[in-house]
Amino acid sequence: MEKSNDSGPKLVEIDLNKLTIPELSRQRQQLEQEIALLQDSIYTLKMAQSKFQESKKSIEKAQKYEAGQLLLVPLTGSMYVDGQIAETNSFIINVGTGYYLKKDAEGAKDYFQRRLTYVTSQIEKIQAIGSDRNRIKDAIVSVMQAKIQTQIAQQQASKGKGE
Amino acid sequence: MAEQLQKEIQNEVEVLKKYEKEYKLQQQQRQQLNGQLNENEVVKTELDFVKGNEEVYKMIGKVLIKQDLVEAKQNVLKRMDFIKGEIKRIDNASTVTEMKLDDCRTKLTKLQQEMQQAQLASISKNKK
Numbered sequence: 001m002e003k004s005n006d007s008g009p010k011l012v013e014i015d016l017n018k019l020t021i022p023e024l025s026r027q028r029q030q031l032e033q034e035i036a037l038l039q040d041s042i043y044t045l046k047m048a049q050s051k052f053q054e055s056k057k058s059i060e061k062a063q064k065y066e067a068g069q070l071l072l073v074p075l076t077g078s079m080y081v082d083g084q085i086a087e088t089n090s091f092i093i094n095v096g097t098g099y100y101l102k103k104d105a106e107g108a109k110d111y112f113q114r115r116l117t118y119v120t121s122q123i124e125k126i127q128a129i130g131s132d133r134n135r136i137k138d139a140i141v142s143v144m145q146a147k148i149q150t151q152i153a154q155q156q157a158s159k160g161k162g163e
Numbered sequence: 164m165a166e167q168l169q170k171e172i173q174n175e176v177e178v179l180k181k182y183e184k185e186y187k188l189q190q191q192q193r194q195q196l197n198g199q200l201n202e203n204e205v206v207k208t209e210l211d212f213v214k215g216n217e218e219v220y221k222m223i224g225k226v227l228i229k230q231d232l233v234e235a236k237q238n239v240l241k242r243m244d245f246i247k248g249e250i251k252r253i254d255n256a257s258t259v260t261e262m263k264l265d266d267c268r269t270k271l272t273k274l275q276q277e278m279q280q281a282q283l284a285s286i287s288k289n290k291k
């Protein structure tokens with residue numbers, strides 16, 4: 001996991017004015033790539049979040065049914081057979097790397113709640129890092145613009161002398 | 164003179180590209196391993212949460228096979244140790260590649276500066 005170091009932004013700001021324009025632009029590019037990556041991760045995490053939420057909800061739904069209740073089980077998209085619910089309080093959940101756990105409804109819901117809390121905290125962390133990176137990028141862009149302007153001014157001044 | 168420099172620069176660019184590719188591959192592998200480690204960590208914490216009435220299965224091929232909880236925990240830990248070892252190996256390799264990349268970049272800037280100087284020299288000669 002990446003940690004946002006507290007001394008990082010300050011150090012960069014001190015350095016910024018000493019960097020040349022190409023160096024600054026390389027830094028900016030790197031930051032932009034990083035920001036895009038972070039946004040991608042947030043998107044993936046949000047997908048995971050909604051999946052966990054859905055799973056949790058479907059357990060709650062399944063709990064409402066009683067054993068012995070009739071239902072139609074889809075064999076294919078268009079063919080169904082009669083079925084009967086055997087048990088409504090036992091779920092097998094995939095916890096990753098090929099491991100599955102058989103839990104009762106409460107245990108399964110607890111699991112999804114744990115995953116949800118974890119994913120949500122990760123999203124918050126990444127968002128914090130993202131806004132941090134955005135701030136640094138903005139600082140770099142403003143320094144870059146200032147440098148470009150002074151360079152243009154210098155060029156014009158030297159031209160004026162030459163004439 | 165200029166031609167020779169040009170050739171040297173070209174060679175150096177090739178080498179640089181090769182190292183960049185290597186570095187990128189290492190980063191990708193590192194990321195993949197990190198993901199696997201995270202997944203295993205999640206499984207481990209979940210296995211630690213397992214209560215008496217709950218059962219552990221592992222998907223082998225397409226079937227779920229019941230596992231002993233203690234054994235499953237040990238297997239996950241073993242797997243994590245293996246992945247950590249792999250991450251260390253990749254990290255070492257990528258620091259070496261990073262050093263090579265830095266070397267290559269400094270060499271290239273030096274060559275490019277020489278090239279510029281040579282060009283400037285030839286221009287001023289032509290003017291005379």
